[in-house]
Amino acid sequence: MSQPSFRTTYAPETxxxxxxxxxxxxxxIATTRARAIRSALFGSYLFRVNPLGPETSEKRAQWRAVLNEQRDAIARSAAIVRGTDPQKAVPDWVCEWIGQHGSENxxxxxxFVRMSDLTNDVALAAGGDDVRRLRDALDVHLRVGRGGFFESVTGFCDGLWAKLDASRHEEVERASAAGDAISKTLTRLEQIGKHVRLVSLNASVEAARVGDAGRGLGVIAVEFKTLAEEIQMLATTARSEIAAMTGSEDGCSIAKRGKNYL
Structure with missing residues (x-):
């Protein structure tokens, strides 16, 4: 059974x-259900008497290897729900998030811990020749599994999904609020640019009216015009970059980022 992959152990940026x-x-964590079933299944393979004749030692060794794999995986899940990964593959910040949910449940x-212990009992019994011990270990393992363990795993995972959905909603809201703030800032910047451009035009008209005496004012008017154009260019560039990030046609709609980032 393949394991989900994790790329980093630090809190990622996106x-x-x-x-x-x-x-x-x-x-x-959800695979714990299937692993508990597989551990009982391969433990039963090792316990039962084959009516067609004894299995080869190689085949029984393969079954023990599979059983031990399930035991180790279940033990790992039992550790993760308590907030730590023995293999250090699940990022620490994710383990803390899961451990917090575990402390609430x-x-x-x-x-999880009990199933881990029971699976270990089955694996240890399967490694020896005490058939009665293996039978008793399997009996308890099966009773606990059928007695609500699978529902416990499902409920725990459902709770994590609910928390994940809630956090995604909060991230969407934050992205939306940030988008609104940026949009308002860009709108205000554009308004300032238009006002500066108007001041530049009025200054140019006044400089032309007074002739040589207005040369200094004319220079100022040109500088104001350049400033207005730069402000407009910066605002336009910002809107284009926002539109590229969000995939929207209008840079004002940066709030859409919250809906598109997943």
Whole structure:
């Protein structure tokens, strides 16, 4: 069973990366259900008597290897729901986020730990020749699994998804608010540019009216005109860059970023 991949152990810069890493961690935890089933299945393979004859030692060794793999994976999930990854692959900030949810659901965390212990019991019993011990370990493992463990895993993951959706909503709201603020700033900048341009035009008219005495005013008018054009260019460039980032036709709609970043 493949494991979700994690690229970094630090808090990434983009909303998309943050979402992807949390989603991968939730998927990893969700596999605990299937792994518990697989551990019981391969433990049963090792316990049962084959009516067609004994399996080869190589085949039984393969089954033990699969069983041990499930045991290790379940133990890892039990650690992650408590806020730490033994393999150090899940980023620390994601583990802390999951651990916080685990602290709010101590019974479910206890269910993970118990299943980890029971799977270890099955794996240890399967490694020996005590058939009765393996039978008893499998019996408890199956009863606990059917007694609500799978529902516990589902409920825990559903809770994480709800938190993730809530955080995405908050990020959307923040992006929307930031977009509105930037749009207002750009609008104000454009208004200032238009006002400066108007002042430049009035100064040019006045300089022309007074003749030689207005040469100094004419120079100022030219500078004001240059400033107005620069302000307009900066505002236009900013809107174009925002439109490129958001994929929108109008730079004013930066708020759409919150809807498109995932």
């Amino acid at each position: 909303d998309t990366e943050r979402f992807a890493q949390r989603r991968a961690a939730i998927d990893l 101590p019974k479910t965390v206890a269910d």
